[in-house]
Amino acid sequence: MKRTLRYRAPGRVNLIGGQVDYHEGWVVSLAIDREVVVDATRRRDGRIVARSSAFEGVVDVAADGRDDPPATQPQWGRTVAGVARVLAELGRAPVGVDLTITSTVPVGAGLSSSAALEVACALALCDAADLGLAGRELALAAQRAEHVATGVPCGIQDQIASVCGRADHALFLDCRTLAIEHLPIPPELCVLVVHSGVPRTLEGTPYASRRAESEKVAASLGLAVLRDASFDQVRDLPRGRHAVTEMVRVREFADALRVHDLDALGPLMLASHASSRDDMEVSIPELDALVECLVDAGAYGARLTGAGFGGCVVAIGPAGVAATITDRATAAYRARTGMDPTAWAVRAANGAHRSDD
Ligand code: GLA
Numbered sequence: 484m485k486r487t488l489r490y491r492a493p494g495r496v497n498l499i500g501g502q503v504d505y506h507e508g509w510v511v512s513l514a515i516d517r518e519v520v521v522d523a524t525r526r527r528d529g530r531i532v533a534r535s536s537a538f539e540g541v542v543d544v545a546a547d548g549r550d551d552p553p554a555t556q557p558q559w560g561r562t563v564a565g566v567a568r569v570l571a572e573l574g575r576a577p578v579g580v581d582l583t584i585t586s587t588v589p590v591g592a593g594l595s596s597s598a599a600l601e602v603a604c605a606l607a608l609c610d611a612a613d614l615g616l617a618g619r620e621l622a623l624a625a626q627r628a629e630h631v632a633t634g635v636p637c638g639i640q641d642q643i644a645s646v647c648g649r650a651d652h653a654l655f656l657d658c659r660t661l662a663i664e665h666l667p668i669p670p671e672l673c674v675l676v677v678h679s680g681v682p683r684t685l686e687g688t689p690y691a692s693r694r695a696e697s698e699k700v701a702a703s704l705g706l707a708v709l710r711d712a713s714f715d716q717v718r719d720l721p722r723g724r725h726a727v728t729e730m731v732r733v734r735e736f737a738d739a740l741r742v743h744d745l746d747a748l749g750p751l752m753l754a755s756h757a758s759s760r761d762d763m764e765v766s767i768p769e770l771d772a773l774v775e776c777l778v779d780a781g782a783y784g785a786r787l788t789g790a791g792f793g794g795c796v797v798a799i800g801p802a803g804v805a806a807t808i809t810d811r812a813t814a815a816y817r818a819r820t821g822m823d824p825t826a827w828a829v830r831a832a833n834g835a836h837r838s839d840d
Pocket of ligand 1: 500501502503504505637638790791
């Protein structure tokens with residue numbers, strides 16, 4: 484009988500550290516209790532054949548990575564082909580597999596549904612061909628698959644969070660060294676994610692052009708990345724100012740978590756949102772309204788999460804009243820904007836793994 488193995492990879496929510504991973508900055512995220520699950524069974528014909536409960540059509544690509552990822556149909560199969568291509572380049576033997584994919588990570592929300600898909604597929608494909616890729620190497624391969632499949636120049640934070648997350652902990656990541664510190668999430672806190680009702684995909688937004696604009700600032704200063712810029716250098720350059728001040732906020736946020744200074748967290752998230760809105764210009768009025776509604780409803784802090792331009796806001800508040808906060812906030816937001824929000828209380832989950840259930 485053929486053996487089917489199951490792989491799980493979580494989505495993530497970025498608590499703070501927007502638009503700085505590609506400048507080798509710092510971020511604080513958590514892997515969340517929403518995940519992509521891939522069931523994999525070996526096949527003998529050297530094909531990777533994938534089906535998804537969320538998307539139409541069957542993806543059928545060569546296991547040796549020779550199929551061009553961007554040309555793969557149906558469209559969602561580009562990711563599968565991207566993973567196959569990147570792993571082949573890393574020496575994976577062309578072992579065929581059937582993949583059956585299900586997901587509880589909302590798509591187009593800023594919760595890294597595509598990173599979770601890349602990571603879950605990569606784990607399944609590596610395991611089937613005995614390619615021992617794990618940890619940061621696995622995350623880097625998944626990130627490269629996104630670049631190859633969609634051309635979106637994403638940073639590394641999503642894939643690292645999906646691979647390296649830990650239950651009940653936030654992940655403080657240095658995107659230069661890829662050093663990780665797992666910081667316990669205080670039990671007094673809840674983490675809320677609210678979808679604004681405005682969908683977006685990374686490809687359909689100015690994410691790449693915002694990235695290019697801030698890279699231009701770095702280049703104008705003779706730097707490769709804004710990690711190495713001082714505040715004085717970027718004082719009058721909004722894109723640069725966002726990156727430099729955001730990196731300071733992230734480290735203060737991590738320090739506050741480390742010493743259990745809960746009062747410091749909310750204001751840092753709000754300052755991050757303001758900078759994302761005013762200096763980086765990746766917010767939209769709906770996200771600004773949602774942040775305000777969450778704070779009015781009792782959240783300590785809130786900010787847009789992910790690439791911006793739609794999708795979700797993340798908030799923290801006192802544990803035990805999550806439902807009260809989200810009920811009040813979503814009602815006020817609905818009345819103010821006419822949009823249809825969706826809210827979840829999320830918990831920090833373990834990173835991607837094979838599971839036998
Ligand atoms: C997307 C990208 C990440 C990161 C964020 C913005 O989620 O995939 O790498 O750049 O946007 O912080």
